[in-house]
Amino acid sequence: MGYLRKESRVSSRKLATADRPPSRASAAAPTSADFGGILGRLGATMAGRAGWVFGVWLIALVALGAAAPSVFSSLAGAGWQANGSESVQVRELAQEHFGGNSSASVQVVVHSDTEQVTDPAVARVLDEATAVFAADPRFGEVIAPQPGMTISPDGHTGILIAGANASTDDMVKAVDDVKGELTALSGDGVEVYPTGASALWSDFNKANHDAMIKAEMVSWPVTMAIMVLAFGSLVAAGLPLLLTLAGLVASAGGLVLLNTVTPISVWAMNFAMMFALALGIDYALFLVSRFRDALGKTGDPRLAVAETMDTAGKAVVLSGVTVLVSLSAVLLVPAPAVRTMAVGIMLAVAFVLAATLTLLPAALGKLGPKVNAGSLPFAKRQQHRSPRFAAWGTLLHKHPWPFAIGAVVVLVGLSIPVFGLKVAMPSIQVVPTNAPVRQGYELVQAQMGEGAPGMLQIIAPTSEADATAAAAAATEGIAMVTPPMPAIDGSDYVMLQAMPNVDPSDDSMGSIVDRLRADLPEQARVGGAPAENLDLQQALNDYLPIIVAVILALGFLLLLIALQAPLIAILGTVVSLLSTAAAFGVAKLIFQDGHGASLLGFTPQGFLDGWGPVFFFAMIFAIAMDYTVFLLSTVKEQYERTGDAAAAQVEGMGHSGRVIFAAAAVMVGVFFSFALADPLPPKEMGVILGVAVLLDAILVRLVLLPALLRLTGHAAWWSPAWLRRILPKISFSHG
Incomplete structure (x- = not known):
């Protein structure tokens, strides 16, 4: 490795000293100085008081876990509106002055091929449906089908309207409660279909929930298999899954409790389940890998935990903060459902981060060498530093320009379709064809006209x-x-x-x-419902540039504080933006243009769901910064130890490449499992995020960013004196 010849003798001595295991005496009697900084001391404390940590977490999980099973039935089902918009004002006036005949009201479509609405058989069904609504105080004025308004020209189809006497969220739950009773009125040649916006969200939320559970059932075994291959040890592979499970249970219970204070969208848990699983495993993978390496050098589990937390722990904290900051920008959008989805993910990430910084160090300290129990034959001599990824880093060091140009060309090429991206709120096609709300919708269109379901x-x-x-x-x-x-x-x-x-x-x-x-x-x-969708879409469009600017600025600021170097902070932010744009370009090709639609099993709507750009940008950028932090923190650690930019770039790849590759494989597996969902929004979510991780991990973190580090050399880590004076002192090396 010719680049090492440029190192000074001092740097070589530093590297040799840093890699040398501590003496038996120091290992036997570690002092607080041996534990490093704040996170190192925190890790040593957690490892030294594992029993207390396990006890506190057990109490918390039992308390929160008691509420967790009701998470999907407790959370809010609506909230897709732009607060303060003209359409929301109309709905509020209708609720107050017109018996609840608003966009949240329930329309019951009653149809017979042989009987007319005024005939006794149909009239009897209408009376029974009216009695169902009268028994529930959440429904307001009931309006019978009116000629020329809610009765079809041929007289065979009528719409009974039950006004909304509760909030939009409560109306979705009300439909949940009565739609079975209403559809059971069908028979003797009379068909009954509850429809309208509240019924739409009721049916869609159920389909979405079923899809999420199905995807989770697929993703867990896939994730376990990837973890076993990555760690080569059953115990080490199981730790991240247990950690993530603890975070998910805690966040589910936390959302139920938070919902008693303010309505939280059921979608919050859907997103939280997926994101917490992916990020939780990422964090644990990074820490467990580093612990196994540190344990091999020190032989002391507590010292190994301290070193792990003092180095990789800082990267995990920075990553978690970056995710939380990125998602917090979404709170600017004046839409309850969008805001609470962000809150749900933030809560899940916070719990996973807390478990990573407390429960995981305690478990590692308690296990010690047993973390390698159940090792597979190929992993007996597995080392933290991967020779293959170090060799890849050397190749990038020797030939940076071809790889950098090639990666940029591919990413820019995939980003170009973004300029033709169209967005709109989901259509009726997101609901399964056998859902009553869709059957009623299509029947009204056939009998009364194309625009009849969207009055x-x-x-x-x-x-x-x-x-x-x-x-x-x-x-x-x-x-x-x-x-x-x-x-x-x-x-x-x-x-x-x-x-x-x-x-x-x-x-x-x-x-x-x-x-x-x-x-x-x-x-x-x-x-009306169509106007509410359009007003929400306009609000999302208006806030998108603001959110993008806030996320980019905060992302750059966090990297600058952590890495203490403006150039690499700029480069890290720009390449994350590039991979995010490429992911949206692919999304346009798939979900708007329909390329691969038959393979994925969906009918394209001709647009991307309206909340996608705002929400997915925050999520994709957070994930991209996650990998940026993992790579650059490792390179920075090597640079602090050696002072040699070339050695840091190659050794950084050697020490982080396998972890990034394994973490990306886990995320891709988790996200792509949601591509199996029948409803379109979770399918969009899974495919877009999966493609984003794939592009970011392979083209950006393992190709473009290392090549840019080679091309910038020492300049990547340079910082002016005035900036060093005002920034907090942060080091990624231990000790």
Whole structure:
């Protein structure tokens, strides 16, 4: 390795001293100085008081675990709205003055091929459905099917409307409770389908929950197999899974308790399950690998834990903080469901991070050499430093330009499709074809027109009722407007229903709503489920640039503080952005254009779900920074020990390459297991995040970033004196 000849004799002596195992005396009687910094001392304390740590965690898991089983039934099912928007104002007015006949109301589609709505058989079913709603205080005014409004032209289909007398979240739970009773009314040639926005979220949340459980059942054995291959030891491989399980149980219970204070979307747990599993295993993999190496040098489990936490532990803390900071930017979006999804993941990451910094060191200290129990034959002489990845680092050192250019070309090429990316809120296609809400939706379309399932609601002052009706009827894209209906509480409002002439998820729906709002009198307001989706999408679009800027700025700042070097902090942030853009480019090709749709088993909507760019950007960037931290912290540690940039780059690859590769394999396995889901959003989530990890780990962390370290040399780690004075002193080397 020719680059080592450039090292000074002092650096060589430092390296030799650092690699030399401690004396028997020091190992026998370690002092606080032997434990290193704060994290090293924390690790030594956890290892020395393992019984107490296990006891505290057991109590916490029993307490939180008691609430965990109810997590999916307790959490909120709605919240997909832009707080303060015009459509939300309309829904609130409808709830207050029109018996709950808002976008949250429940529409029950009743159809018969042989009987008409006014015939006794159908009328009896309508009466029974009305009785179901009357028995539940969460439902408000019940409006029977009205000719010319909610009865089809042929008279065979009618829509019974049950007003919402509770919050949108409670209305989803109300539908959960009564939809079985309603669908059971079908029979004797009469079909009954609960539909509407609340029913949509009820059916979709159930399908999504079932898909998540199925994916988790697949991902756990796959993860275990990868861990066994990575560690070569059954005990070492089992530790990360136990750690992650503890974090998941704690976070599930924590979400249930938090939901009693403020509604938390059920999607929060879905995302938290996936993200906590992937990150928890990442963190444990990094620490367990480093512990096994340190134990081989010291022979003392407590000293080995201290060294592990003093080095790899810092990288884990920095990674966890980066993930939390990235996701916190999503809290800027004024949408409850989006915010609480971020809160759910943040809570899960916080619990996993707490377990990594306390429970795992205690377990490692207690196990000591037994961490290698159950070793497979190939792992008997496995070392922390991988000769293969060190050789790969040497190759990148010798030929940096071809690899750097090749990686950039591929990533830029995959990023180009991003410029044609379209986003919209999910259509009815995200719900399984056999779901009652979809069957009712399609039946209404067939009987009453394309836009009938997406009726727009208009609320205006009584004095402007006629002008509002005339303006709405004259608006391009509106097929029909119902007569103004006075408020049932006598207030000075009227409501009109406007039926668009296109499907609610059609591209032109946004233009229709914009024209309608522009044409109506000033005090008239337009809402309804399609308008709520469009207003939410607009809010997501408006906040995306802000969130991207905040995440990039905070990510750079964290890297700058941790690495104490502006150039490598900039490079680390830029390459993470590049891999994120490439992942979205692939997402556009798959989910918008439909490439590979038949293989993945879905019908493309022609767009990416609207919350994807905001939420996935935060998640992908957090994962990308996770690997950036793992690689650069290891390289920085080597640089601090040797003072030689070339040696640090190669040795950094040797010490972190296998861990990054194994961690990426685990994440890809976890994320791609969600590609098996039938509902489209979890499939999008799994594929996009899996592709992001694949691109980031292989092209960026194992190719581009090491090549850039070679090209920048000592400049990568240079820092001006004034900056060193104001930054906190952080070192990744032990001692």
